[in-house]
Amino acid sequence: MINYRTYEAEDFLFDESFRQWTTETTPQTARFWEQWLVQNPDRAEVVRQAQELVRALNAHYRDDATDERLAQELAQLVGKAAERRDSETEETPVVPLSQRTWWRWAVAASVVVLLGLVARIYVNRTAKPAAYSYEYLTKNVPKAPLEEKVNTGTKAINVLLSDGSVVTLNPKSRLSYPHRFSATTRTVYLSGEAFFDVVKNPAKPFLIYANQTVTKVLGTSFLVRAYTEEKDVTVMVKTGRVSVYSLKDYEKAQQSGLRRVEGVVLTPNQQMTYNLEENRLIKAVVEKPAALVVNRPSREQEFEDAPVARVFASLERTYGVKLRFDEDAMAACLVNVSFNEENLMERLDVICQTIGASYEVLDGQIVITSKGCH
Amino acid sequence: MEHVTAAEYKNLTPQELWQRFKAGDELAFGELAQVHYRSLYNYGLRLTTDSERVWDAIQDLLLDLWDHRTTVGDAVFVKAYLLKSLRYKLLKTRSGPTAVDIDESTPAQLPFADSIEQQIIDSESQTEQTRLLHQLMASLSKRQQEVLYLRFYQNLDNHEIAQIMGLERQSVANLLHRTFKELRSQWSSSLLLLLLEMIRSGAN
Known part of the structure; x- marks a missing residue:
């Protein structure tokens, strides 16, 4: 139990319970202090002084922040935080795409x-x-x-x-x-x-x-x-x-x-x-x-009813890579396709989808497998 | 991370809020910031009379913490730390080559300037005591005013005040002691004068 009898006005100033009583924020403290004053009538003057100081200081330090303004600032803060976080998320992986899609x-x-x-x-x-x-x-x-x-x-x-x-x-x-x-x-x-x-x-x-x-x-x-x-x-x-x-x-x-x-x-x-x-x-x-x-090298390509071998040869030239495929098996495969901004893999995907073939990258070369076209 | 509704944030423990903040939950961040928002604003007003600058500085300060949330230490949402950061921000960004420190010898227009108090005095029905206190405050040095403010309004201990103001703990203790002494002696005599005045006016 704190001995409030030894307290001077400024000591009361920083006592949480005393301040609560003075600013009337908690009713429980009021009962205690009223009782205490009855028991210690000789300290009444110090207490009165302290209370006046607390009230005066509170008024002195009052600010103009309304609850509305605080809520508004907080909402702005949270909004900005979310915005910044979302602009960071390009750093983190999104949904991994499967090999085929x-x-x-x-x-x-x-x-x-x-x-x-x-x-x-x-x-x-x-x-x-x-x-x-x-x-x-x-x-x-x-x-x-x-x-x-x-x-x-x-x-x-x-x-x-x-x-x-x-x-x-x-x-x-x-x-x-x-x-x-x-x-x-x-x-x-x-x-x-x-x-x-x-x-x-x-x-x-x-x-x-x-x-x-x-x-x-x-x-x-x-x-x-x-x-x-x-x-x-x-x-x-x-x-x-x-x-x-x-x-x-x-x-x-x-x-x-x-x-x-x-x-x-x-x-x-x-x-x-x-x-x-x-x-x-x-x-x-x-x-x-x-x-x-x-x-930027131009890589536009256009094919109309072209044998797939010719398309592949063109791809080899355009990209300078080696494509391996069975020319005889794919002799009957014709494609209609035009490319502009697609990269090599996208072009191969389109072609292979068209003729029902598949491909893989092996040691710096592309190997295309197909059962042929009828 | 499971979803939590706005109301449920109130029921989270400080540790839970902290974990969520670290994980990038902006609502947990808001909840942590909310606790100190008014204190920060109030302190800011002691350092500059430009209230919009205070609001901006608080946003900056808190967003800095947000940006570094994965690396910051646990003590980030401690009041003393926040107040210190705000103090630094406001005094550092003061335009021109003005003093960074609250200098006892510097007269009025520096921190703890009186315009906000003046506004309140002008606009509100003031008790005589508040007016008296205002006069008393003006007689204190800026350092004394800040120490008293941090001790009384922000309820910080001497160690925290020392950290914020960049002083030795003992200096804070001495300063506070001196401030109280002055305040009390002035306050008592002022009250006495006030009392006499009331008696006199009552007698007329």
């Missing part, structure tokens, strides 16, 4: 991303952080050994990845990728310039590590250009959605389990400049959107 989804979405990672080159010999260089990353980061394609020629070469995505690697460029992608992500490393035709799979984001940036693909096809000596990286998007992060931020977030990464989401006709020295991402509008198309 992903192409329908991709076609229906028909999102084409053209992303140019165009950099202005200023050779920087001193401040290059080796930690995030292409060489360092490909040697030290992946758990499984990587395969590497180096284009030393003068023409672009095509690389077929295990998920069916096709990378057109331009001259003086290198691409490292795992023989088989991991269960959670599809990560590749690029030095130089490449055009990506990525098979859409929201459950397994496609990540391109290039010159201290990480580009996450939410759309389907785009161009990346990032030569090693570069100090300024620009990402441009024609259509669709692409996320770009600084490598440092991306890795930090991955390690700490943070779902929100400081990055830039690019939508059509937006461009991002990443300055390697200032380690800053700057978003802007693309000045001449049409220029983006220049680096």
